[in-house]
Amino acid sequence: MASSSSSSSTEHTKFSILASLFNWISKTKTSSRKRSKFRKFIDTFCSPSDYFSAVRLILPNLDRERGTYGLKESVLSVSLIEALGMSRDSPDAFKLINWRKGGANATGANAGNFSLVASEVLQRRQGTTSGGLTIGELNGLLDKLASSENRGEKTSVLAALINKTNTQEMMWIIMIILKDLKLGISEKSIFHEFHPDAEDLFNVTCDLKLVCEKLRDRNQRHKRQDIEVGKAVRPQLAMRVSDAHAAWKKLHGKEVVVECKFDGDRIQIHKNGANVHYFSRNFLDHSEYAHGMSDIIVQNVLDERCILDGEMLVWDTSLNRFAEFGSNQEIANAARDGLDSDRQLCCILFIRLDLKLSFSFSSALR
Structure with a gap:
């Protein structure tokens, strides 16, 4: 066992240790054992002054300090092919490109799981010995991957990662890049095991780094933090169910309010005087909406400081209807560039969140 957290440095901890934790947790069925193993890792291999370096790798989908990688499976498959120096006509290249089927023609055992298909390809090209990559080095390379502006630069970073890892470690890095570790x-x-107040603090700040820095002592309770205008708040999302019958069963026959489902982008608008910020459901800052919407918000929303939750769409003035899904960015960019268009951004607002933490519906539908 390594030294205790009081003397160890998170950044110097080998990523192989974290990969071993992922392997163990993914294979363990009991939730309590998964949580205790996570706690033991934090206490043994991480320094309280830098929990974030490790936690951001364990909860990659909540890390907003690093930009997006721009690497979904289709682009990542091509980048891996280039990083491995493979011919695009090779069987393994076909396997990566056709990962949903597990290969070019037949269905493979790992079909539909990109990281497992990638590990099949990698194990024929990587050794089993760890390259000694540390958590600090991995975070540095992931920062570089996120900031890379073209596929060539991203491919170079992936090649460096491949050279510093074995197949098992690289499989988990791919899952970190895809922001889905499938740990069960x-x-x-994880939040509860880290600190009793971690989830509450994250819900009102959407800031994983802040959570790690403020809640270093698990035995010291944190004073409830108020919501701040200008900082994303975690939105409440509907529970996903299989069909309408299952949804009705959940309601236990109670009277309900039904709202229209608009096919746009869920957006959170923070107004502080003339300053307006826009955040997605994943807490990403969408400043591109400012040119097309901020003046309208400032002129029509009477509250000086408030948070609004709604759906950002595009209205087609020539057809007198909402435009098809996926046109928000195009119209936002047109507004930014001062281009005339029959289409304009619009926002359907559902909820106003006041600063006393109470919710009020903008309208009730029967």
Whole structure:
């Protein structure tokens, strides 16, 4: 066992240790054992002054300090092919490109799981010995991957990662890049094991780094933090169910309010005087909406400081209807560039969140 957290440095901890934790948790069925193993890792291999370096790798989908990688499976497959120096006509290249089927023609055992298909390809090209990559080095390379402006630069970073890892470690890095570790343990459980107040603090700040820095001592309770205008608040999302019958069963026959489902982008608008910020459901800052919407918000929303939750869409004035899904960015960019268009951004607002933490529906539908 390594030294205790009081003397160890998170950044100097080998990523192989974290990969071993991922392997163990993913294979363990009992939730309590998963949580205790996570706690033991934090206490043994991480320094309280830098929990964030490790936690951001365990909850990659909540890390907003690093930009997006721009690498979904289709682009990542091509980048890996180039990083490995493979011919695009090779069987393994076909396997990566056709990862949903597990290969070019037949269905493979790992079909539909990109990281497992990639590990099949990698194990024929990587050794089993760890390259000694540390958590600090991995975060540095992931920062570089996120800031890379073209596929060539991203491919170079992936090649460096491949050279510093074995197949098992690289498989987990791919899952970190895709922001889905499939560990079978909820972020709620991880937050609770990290600190009793971690989930509450994250919900009102959407700032994983802040959570790690403020809640270093698990035995010291944190004073409830107020919501701040200008900082994303975690939105409440509907529970996903299989069909309408299952949804009705959940309601237990109670009277309900039904709202129209608009096919746009969920957006959170923070107004502080003339300053307006826009955040997605994943807490990403969408400043591109400012040119097309901020003047309208400032002129029509009477509250000086408030948070609004709604759906950002595009209205087609020539057809007198909402435009098809996926046109928000195009119209936002046109507004930014001062281009005339029959289409304009519009926002359907559902909820106003006041600063006393109470919700009020903008309208009730029967």
